[in-house]
Amino acid sequence: xxxxxxxxxxxxxxxxxxxxxxxxxxxxxxxxxxxxxxxxxxxxxxxxxxxxxxxxxxxxxxxxxxxxxxxxxxxxxxxxxxxxxxxxxxxxxxxxxxxxxxxxxxxxxxxxxxxxxxxxxxxxxxxxxxxxxxxxxxxxxxxxxxxxxxxxxxxxxxxxxxxxxxxxxx
Amino acid sequence: xxxxxxxxxxxxxxxxxxxxxxxxxxxxxxxxxxxxxxxxxxxxxxxxxxxxxxxxxxxxxxxxxxxxxxxxxxxxxxxxxxxxxxxxxxxxxxxxxxxxxxxxxxxxxxxxxxxxxxxxxxxxxxxxxxxxxxxxxxxxxxxxxxxxxxxxxxxxxxxxxxxxxxxxxxxxx
Numbered sequence: 001x002x003x004x005x006x007x008x009x010x011x012x013x014x015x016x017x018x019x020x021x022x023x024x025x026x027x028x029x030x031x032x033x034x035x036x037x038x039x040x041x042x043x044x045x046x047x048x049x050x051x052x053x054x055x056x057x058x059x060x061x062x063x064x065x066x067x068x069x070x071x072x073x074x075x076x077x078x079x080x081x082x083x084x085x086x087x088x089x090x091x092x093x094x095x096x097x098x099x100x101x102x103x104x105x106x107x108x109x110x111x112x113x114x115x116x117x118x119x120x121x122x123x124x125x126x127x128x129x130x131x132x133x134x135x136x137x138x139x140x141x142x143x144x145x146x147x148x149x150x151x152x153x154x155x156x157x158x159x160x161x162x163x164x165x166x167x168x169x170x
Numbered sequence: 171x172x173x174x175x176x177x178x179x180x181x182x183x184x185x186x187x188x189x190x191x192x193x194x195x196x197x198x199x200x201x202x203x204x205x206x207x208x209x210x211x212x213x214x215x216x217x218x219x220x221x222x223x224x225x226x227x228x229x230x231x232x233x234x235x236x237x238x239x240x241x242x243x244x245x246x247x248x249x250x251x252x253x254x255x256x257x258x259x260x261x262x263x264x265x266x267x268x269x270x271x272x273x274x275x276x277x278x279x280x281x282x283x284x285x286x287x288x289x290x291x292x293x294x295x296x297x298x299x300x301x302x303x304x305x306x307x308x309x310x311x312x313x314x315x316x317x318x319x320x321x322x323x324x325x326x327x328x329x330x331x332x333x334x335x336x337x338x339x340x341x342x343x
Binding site for chain 1: 202206214215219222285289312313328329335
């Protein structure tokens with residue numbers, strides 16, 4: 001800037017963050033205008049911006065490498081060897097359905113077994129109780145017979161005693 | 171909904187072809203991103219494999235809340251950082267051994283000296299600056315997406331990128 005005969009060099013202090021964000025197109029309209037203005041007036045800011053551009057294209061221009069072909073096979077093998085890692089969704093829903101079918105079948109079989117065992121045990125119990133009754137009958141009859149025998153025996157004893165008392169004279 | 175998200179949702183439904191589709195679209199990007207990050211071809215292969223296996227596993231819980239590429243690069247970044255930490259010590263031992271035997275590290279075989287120097291400059295950056303710079307300049311993610319990957323604010327991303335560029339301009343231009 002020329003003021004009379006003096007040549008005054010303007011010194012700008014610029015934010016490198018502003019230039020960096022300008023490069024990334026991440027500034028709002030006001031900040032972008034500020035950055036544009038800065039680069040117009042400040043050669044250092046302009047130079048810095050150009051360097052960031054150069055750096056950016058250097059990063060972008062780095063050679064791209066193709067991953068080895070066997071990498072896909074490795075990944076496929078890793079996935080296959082871990083069946084529990086199958087994603088959810090269709091497979092999992094099918095697995096769920098199967099689980100419910102198995103559980104339902106198992107429950108039905110268990111109910112049937114319980115019913116059969118129950119009926120069988122009921123029958124056995126009835127038969128056993130019937131058997132117990134008949135045994136009791138037999139026992140009671142035996143007791144009765146015993147009593148009848150005893151009575152009969154008593155009668156005989158009494159008759160003998162009577163004969164003894166009368167000296168055998170009736 | 172973009173094609174990537176759509177493919178991921180199909181994978182979630184158990185569509186295996188969707189996995190191949192996504193692999194085809196992203197394997198080179200992920201591999202090169204990890205290679206630029208770690209500077210090691212073998213680590214890049216391992217990490218890329220892990221990224222896609224993880225993608226397959228995570229498909230069942232995938233919700234399209236963010237852009238698919240942001241989600242995938244978050245996985246790639248986390249795995250690359252973990253793997254890089256694990257291998258850092260090993261790498262230095264191997265480099266010493268290679269130097270003693272007069273051998274070049276394998277990675278130099280596929281890069282010329284200038285590219286190797288530039289890659290070394292990128293590796294000299296702190297991890298978060300390096301990640302931000304690679305995601306922005308190489309992958310073209312915006313500040314919001316980078317903030318999601320790095321779990322920082324957009325303001326922090328702006329600062330990380332500015333510092334990374336300043337440092338790289340000093341050492342490599």
